[in-house]
Amino acid sequence: MMSSNWFKDAVVYQIYPRSFQDSNNDGIGDLNGIKQRLPYLKKLGVDVLWLNPIYRSPDVDNGYDIADYEAIHPDFGTMDDFEQLLSATHENQMKLLMDLVVNHTSDQHRWFQESKKSQDNPYADYYIWRDPVDGHEPNNWGASFNGSAWTYVPERGQYYLHLFAPEQPDLNWENPEVRQQVYNIMRFWLDKGIDGFRMDVINKISKVPGLPNGPITEGEVYGDGSRFTDNGPRLNEFLQEMNREVLSHYDIMTVGEMPGATPEMARKYSNLDGSELNMIFQFEHVSLAGNPDSRLGKWNDRPVKLSQLKHSLSRWQEGLDGSGWNSLYWNNHDQPRTVSRFATDDPGYRVKAAKMLGTTLHFLQGTPYIYQGEELGMTNVHYTKLEQYEDIESLNAYDEYVKKEKIVKPQTMLKYLSHMSRDNARTPMQWDETQNAGFSEVEPWFALNPNYQEINAKKELLDQDSVFYYYQKLVELRHQCPAIRYGSYQLLDPKDEQVFAYLREYQGTTLLVINNFTAETIERDYDQGKGKLLLDNYPKGELSRLRPYESRVYIL
Structure with missing residues (x-):
């Protein structure tokens, strides 16, 4: 049995290959493009690269519909290109995580x-x-x-x-032949030398026998079957079998995407005896501001209430401390951009807000995930027309709620898409201010965010006060300070709707983390004068006065 816990010390960088870097000028990002940008990722300091699916696929759902698990999608390159990328990643002292999509094909x-x-x-x-x-x-x-x-x-x-x-x-996971086929796929990639898997909606593989009808919300056509598909009766059994047959034979990291999971469930899935997975992606904190009309689910343009965000993140910090392990993320390929979602993308405050959100997350216990462009403070694209969208979920939602059920007006739904659509995360990476943002020499597969001339990697690498260098510092501090990685967690002032402050303590070291989530200058006294300032996203200011979106970390 492998027992390495290197995943606890790691910072992961998520790459959406289609939108990261085009190397052959067909408008689509590819594996050689990723290899070309390894020096950039090395400079940022991350330890692990997670690639969204690169398998052969008809691309109905941007690669999450896999037609051949052991072949590379021609848009991304060849198997030889992949093996060269894997080798180059390892040569740069980074590891590579693949996306495993085996609830469905x-x-x-x-x-x-x-x-x-x-x-x-x-x-x-x-x-x-x-x-x-x-x-x-x-x-x-x-x-x-x-x-x-x-x-x-x-x-x-x-x-x-x-x-x-x-x-x-x-897939029918009740069929043992299916499970063995999946394990063979996993061995195929692990034997090539990859360093683990992110497992797509892995908690849906065990369905309740009989597949009962789900409850129907008034006005809905279909029932909600999630209680019969999420965290099903044989899930732990299947994950333990997967671990015995495959995972335990390799020194890797695993993270399972598990919508609807609770900390109690996660303690089993990410238990410290290593019999299932290392950690899970839970959805609680990114699902807080749902629409009051339950028929619309996630589609809304409401801000997240800070007290609710603190309660959610704290529940997981406390719930898994000493019994499991957290994944830490603000955004990914399925979530809108973090500054637009949880703070502000107003040009006057965007940089401070992006740094503040980075501080809030990276000082928590768990493994942090940086989604491509987050380290630049990239924003939502704010589309205003339906034809600008590409994502199947967004287009189907508009069709369902505007055209078929007529429960929301077109302009209102467009506002909801602008705030919550997955397409916000999928615009091409913003490398420089030249045409197509340095992503490609031809028109990209998906339109660029128009603000790429202001927000891009080249500009940030020339500015020592940029979001990029702040994230570089966050990664460096995590590597250097055991209290950030392993310390206990204590929330301060749970009902404060302006400031998210908490303590981390480990072997005699105490960290005080203070984050102002507002555009206001406010007074707060946490006895920070007793400590030494470790990190601030502003020049030195008054001790108890927090400026807009200010973050401070003290060693007490």
């Missing part, structure tokens, strides 16, 4: 193409098939991307389950 995957032919072929039970009920779907579940979670296939006379798009059929 593409409907173009060979397994599904065979499975749908009949009810008695070798792949017939690789997916979740059910007979019609009274001529209709087997149950009332809705899919995450809107519409029914079931699609009918005449050849079999049955429906198949897809919790996401119809082109993403769910």
Whole structure:
């Protein structure tokens, strides 16, 4: 059994390959582009690179619909390109994490193409098939991307389950042959030398037997099946089997994406005996400001209430201390940009706000994840027209709520998309102020954020007071200071709606972390005068006065 805990000391940088760097001028980011930018990532100081899916895919959901797990998508390069990137990453003393998407495949995957032919072929039970009920779907579940979670296939006379798009059929994890096929895929990549996996919606692989109808909100067409698909009855069993058969034989890190998980559940999934995963991605803190109209779910433009954010993050800090391990993130490929979401992207305050948010997160206990461009303070793109969007979730939501159900006006829904769409995170990386922001010499696959001439890596690397160098310092401090990595956590003033302040303590070292989440200058006294200032995102100021979006860290 491997017992290395290097993941606890690491900082991870997430790369969305399609939008990171184009090396062959086809407008799409690729593996050689990532290799080209390794010196930049080395300069930032990160330890691990996590790549979103690079497998062969029809790209219905930007690579999360995989047609061949052991082949590279031609848009990104070749297997030789991947192996060169992996080697170069290791030569630069960084590790590489792959995205593992095994709750579902593409409907173009060979397994599904065979499975749908009949009810008695070798792949017939690789997916979740059910007979019609009274001529209709087997149950009332809705899919995450809107519409029914079931699609009918005449050849079999049955429906198949897809919790996401119809082109993403769910695998049947109850079938031991499916599990062994998945483990073989994992070994294929681990034997190449990769350093672990981020596992996409891994807590949906065990469904409640019988697949009961879900509750229906008034006005909704479909039921919510999440209570029967998330954190199901055999999930721990499946993860333990995966660990015994594969994970425990390699010195790697694993993180499981688990919407709907609680700290109590996470203590099992990320337990310290190493029998399942190292950590999970939970969604609680990024789901706080849902729409009051429950039919609209995440679609809103409301600010997050600070007391709720503090309560959520503190619940996880306290809940896993000494019994599990946290992942720490503000944004990723599925979430809007952090400065736009949790602070402000107003040009007057954006830099201070980005640094403040970085401080808040990176001084918590857990493994921090930096999403590409976060270290530059990149912002939401603020689209105003539907045709500017590309993401299937956003387009389906507009179609469902504006055109079909007519429960929200077009301009209101566009405001919601501007605030919450996944496309905000997927605009190309902003490298410099030249045409196409140094991402490509041709028009990119997706439009650039127009502010790239003001916000870009070249400009920030020339400015010692930039967001980039502040993040570099955050990474450096985490590497140097055990109290940041391992210290206990204590929230101060839970009901304060302006300041997020907390203590970290480890082996006699106490850190006081103070973050002003407002554009106001405010007075706060935490006895900080007794300590030594370790970090501040402003020049030295008055001891008890916090300037707009100011962050300070003291060693007491």
